[in-house]
Amino acid sequence: MTNGYRLDNFTTEIISDIGVHSCIKECLLRKPHCQSINYNTQHFQCGINSRRADDIEFDGVQDYNSIFDNVWNASRETLGNCKDAMCSPLQRCVTMKSNNVCISTACPKGFYGKEGQCLPCHVGQYNDGSKQWCSYCPPGSYNDQTGSSFCQPCPPGTYQTKLGSLTCSKCSVGSYQDNTGQTGCKLCPVGMYQANTGQGSCIPCDTGTYQHNSGSTACSQCRVGTYQSNTGQASCLSCAPGSYQDTVGMSSCKPCQPGSHQSHWEQTQCTACTRNWYQDQPGQSFCKQCSGYQCVNTAKTQCIGLTAIQYSWCTSKQFVGYMRFHQCKQHCLNLGSSCHGVIYPRNYENWCYWCPSAQQAYSGNSNYWDLTMCV
Template identity: 45%
Template sequence: MSVTITLFLFWVAKSAVHCCTEHLILGYRLDGFTAEEIPNIGVHACIKECLLRKHCQSINYNTQQFLCEINDKSSDIIMDGKKNPDFFFSNVANSCAAGTYGKDGQCIPCPVGQYNGGSNMQWCSICQPGTYQDQTGSSSCKNCPSGTYQAKKGKTSCDPCPIGQHSPNVGSVQCIDCPPGTYQDQARSSNCKPCPSGSYQPDHGKTSKDSCKPCGAGTYQPNAGKQNCRQCRAGYYQPDSGQTSCLFCPSGSYQDRTGQSSCQDCSQFNKCCNQNRTMCYAKDVTKTDCRKRLSMYLNGVRALSKTYQCKSSAGPIGVGIAPSSFYGGIKGNSSVSFSDIPEVKWGLSNHF
C-alpha cells in the first residue's frame, strides 16, 4: 500500500509539473543545502513554493511525511545526493526554459516588458531603462533605436525624441538637446540639422530653421552648423546680411577696422592705398605740402586722422634735423627734429 501511494504521488507530481521540470528523481535526497522546510503540502505546492523563492534551486520531497524541503543549490543528484526511498528530488531552477518562468507548477511565458535569459533564472526580469520588450516569452530585451528613448523600467515600447532633441545612439534613456548651430523640426530624430552657411544659431534645443539667424552686415560665416559669425577683417567689408565671405575693398579705398559694412575713400590721398587696403597714403608729396601739414600739427590742429606716408619723387624729405628755413614761422621754432614729435616717424607712417 505504501509503495502504491508513493508511486501515485510520484505520478501526480510528475504530471503536475511536467511542463516546468526536466525530471523528478525518486529515491534520492540532497543533504546539507536545505534552507527552509514547509510541512503538509503536496508536490505541486512544493514546486510552486520553490518557484516563489529567488534562492530556491531545487527541492527534496518526503512522500511519507508530505514535507517540502527548499534547497538553495541545484545538483547532479546521482553524483551528489544520498539514496533515500522516502524522497524524490528535482532541480527546479533549471526546469523552465529561457523566456518562461514557473507559476502554479507550470512554465509560463514572460509577460511583455520582461524577459528570462535562462542560466538558472527562475524569475522573469524587468527590462531596464533604454530597453523594451513588446512580445511575451522573450529571453532578452530590445534596445531602443536611435531617435527614441525610454527612461522607465518594464516598458513595452520606446518614446520618440521630441522636436529640438535627438538621440544618436541605441539604448538611450534620454534625448539630447540640439547644440548651438543646429535645430530639429522633426520628432524621432537621431541627429540635428545644421544651420546653413551664412547664418548662425547661438542656443540649445531649437525646433525650426527660422531659429538660424543670418549673419549681419560686416560679418560672414563660410561653414554650416555654427553658433556665431566671423567679422570681416581689416581691408574687407560686407554690406549685405547672410553672406559666406567678405569683399575686398576696391581700389582707391581702405578699411582699417574689422566687422565693417563699407570701405573709406582715399580721395584725400589721390586715391592711393596700400596693397592690403588697410590705409591710404600720398604717392607724391611736395616739400611745401609736408611743411603745411607739419605746421598744422605744431599749432594743435590734426590735419588728417588717416595714416599719411609723406614721400616725394626724390625720396624721403627732411630726415634728421631740418634746416631752419624749412620750419620758418612755425611757432618760433628755428630747428625741429621730426623725432621730437611722438606721432611722426619721418619717411615712414606720419600721423598729422
C-alpha cells in the first residue's frame, strides 16, 4: 500500500490526513481493543500497536468475535459528492475533511458486520440500524433474544442497573416501581406497605392500623386507648375525653355510658360517677351533682327527688321526713342506698337524718343519729 502502515496487529493513520491513500484498520473485538467501525469522522486514530482508539467513545460489543473491516478512500475528486454506489457491497460512503471513505455499514437492524457478512446481535444487545455494531442494552432494559433491533424496558415492579442484561430484577419487599425502564425501586412511603416482591405499587394501611416508617412490609395495630378511622395513615389518634378503647387495632373509640365519665385522653376505660353524682348522657367527660333533697339511683344515671311528705318535716336540712323506721329504710333502699347526706336510722329510731355538711355533728335531741357518720 502506498504511504500506509500495515502492522501485525494494528494499522495506524489519521483518516482525515490520508488523502488519496488507503488505511486498513484491524481492531480485535476483545477488551480493551477499539472497535473497527466506531469512530469520530473528524478525530479518529488507532495508534501504532496501541490497544485503544483515541478520541472515540467506545459503544459496542466487547466480549465476542473479532471484526475485520476495511476503510477505503474514494478519490479526492469525489469529495463533497459522496455516494454509496462508489463503495463495495455492505459499505456506505462517508465524507471526511479532505476525502471520502467507505466503511462497512450495510447490515440491517439487529445485525452487525463481520468479515463481509452480517451476524445477529447477541442476547443483551441490540442494533437499531443507526450503527453497524451491536450495543449493550442500557440500564433499565433487557433483551433475551438474538438479532434484536431494540431492548425491552423493564416492566413495573422490576429494575436493572447493569448494561447488557438478559432479564430485569424484581423489586424487594417494602419497595415498588410503578414506571417502566427504571434502574431502581422506590421505598413504600409511610402509611403503606408491601409484603411481596416485584410489585408496581404499595398497599395503604387498613383502618385501625398505621406505619410511620418507609420501606415497610406490614402495618402495626393501634394500641389500646387509640384508634384510626382512615386508611394509609402514619399514626393513630388518641381517644378523646368522654370515650375509651380497650382493644387494639380499632377504627373508633367507645363512648362512656350513662352513669360514667372520662376526663382524660387515651384511656382504656371509663369511671363510674361517685355517690350523689350522675350522668344521663353517653360520651361525657364529667358527672353532674344531684341538688337539694335528691339522691342518685343505683345506675348513677339520674337523680330522684324526695316527695313533699318525705321532706316536709325537714328543718335546715337536718333530717329528712318524719317517718317510722320501716318507711325510712324502704325509701333509702329505693334510692339505691347511696344518697349522700342521708343517715340511715337504727331499729329503734323513727327518723332519717340529713347531714347539713359532711362530718358535721348535729347537736340537740340525743335520740338522733350521730351525724358524724354521714354517708
